[in-house]
Amino acid sequence: MIRAFRCHPYHGRNPLPQSAVAGWLGITQAQLSRVENGSPIVHLDRLTHWAQVLRIPAKHLWFALPDQPCHFGPEADEERPGHQPAGFQETAELATPPAPADAVTTTSDDGGGTTDRRQFHALAALAGIAATGSLDLLATPTDTPKSIGMEQVRFATSLVDEFRRADAAIGADQLCDIAIRVHAHLSSWATKATYSREVGDALQTALADLAIETAWLTIDADRRSTSRPYLNEAITRARIADDPRMEVRALACLSLLIRDDHPGESLQSADAALRASTGWGTPRLATLLHLRAAHTYATLKDMSSFSRAMTKAHREFDRGTNEDDMPFLHFVTPQELRGIEGLSYLALGRPERAAQAFRTITENPSPTLQRNQIYYMVQLADAECRQGNLNAAARTALNVLPAMSQVSSGRVSHHLAQVRLSLGQPQRSTADTRQFVDVYDQAVGR
Secondary structure, three states: OHHHHHOOHHHOOOOOOHHHHHHHHOOOHHHHHHHHHOOOOOOHHHHHHHHHHOOOOHHHOOOOOOOOOOOOOHHHHHHOOOOOOOOHHHHHHHHOOOOOHHHHHHHHHOOOOHHHHHHHHHHHHHHOOOOOOOOHHHHOOOOOOOEOOHHHHHHHHHHHHHHHHHHHHHOOOOOHHHHHHHHHHHHHHHHHOEOOHHHHHHHHHHHHHHHHHHHHHHHHOOOHHHOHHHHHHHHHHHHHOOOHHHHHHHHHHHHHHOOOOOHHHHHHHHHHHHHHOOOOOOHHHHHHHHHHHHHHHHHOOOHHHHHHHHHHHHHHHOOOOOOOOOHHHHHOOHHHHHHHHHHHHHHOOOHHHHHHHHHHHHHOOOOOOHHHHHHHHHHHHHHHHHHOOHHHHHHHHHHHHHHHOOOOOHHHHHHHHHHHHHHOOHHHOOHHHHHHHHHHHHHHOO
């Protein structure tokens, strides 16, 4: 099927190069050649990942894709009632949600089982971060290295980069447990291995970065209660390494996490980050920190302080990017500014202003931040609903549903469920709202 895809006439007179398609699949050109010409691949984690990358329709597959029904052909089902094709049982096992992080870690620490390792690889493949096999070290129980060098530190740093790229595209649900497990494994390096002072500082920075990324993934997966310990750890590691950049990043994430429950502390975190970044912070970093403060002021219903903070955010953003921008700031875009404005206006009880902001985002989508784009589309439906524009809200929410199959974000799913609950009220019943509710309920299996 991969060869048929590569040689399809749609691509022109010449087939797609093996090297290009191999890059998409996360393997080498030689490996792809063996896939096309050698014995069949039987590893379901690889097959699932490749099928999703190439968007092969489920009806052409003999195994089930995650969150999709099996399509083994009606004729086969009629001729062989109750028959499960080869590999079906294993695939169903992979498609189930991952076990809680503590259960996964405990199983691995005790020696792990075939199912545990297979599930880990399957989820990592779905996340797009394991096709090269670099996570083998983390999928099987291994002894902590006796000594750590810069090569291992670079490995930890590269994993954070991969998590960040995958999260921007698909959301955190499929990444969260993997990140928790990776964090637990690599943290043992700091406590059990030996290393030089230079390597130690670099390792503490890499582990702080990984802890912050893990905290963010738990937030996006709607598992906020598990987030704060990772941020507390990140701040401690950043101070051990004397790395103010990582400490500021942790404070920025902490300000987001505690905004609704502890708005005063959220403001203090954003302000502390601004002070700590004095002298080296870039305009994009200052933009993010002012946005954090603006949204918190809106939560406190402080309109004047919100306006001042947003003005500062826009002023810093207009100064442009900088070569010293930290990689995590890639999401601070014009769409993000408008998004935070919209969320703030919702908090201030101004749904009409919020809808204007969110509508601007949908009209000028970001090509790389798919999850954020979908998130703000859901917020637009919420704003329209609060305005009383129920039919528009239902149409917006209905347009979101196909895109929801492309991301897995508990945070986004939770917000969309709230929109469905609001539009599903009997007194709000219209042809448009009923259509959305019916399609939504069918999509989530109600």
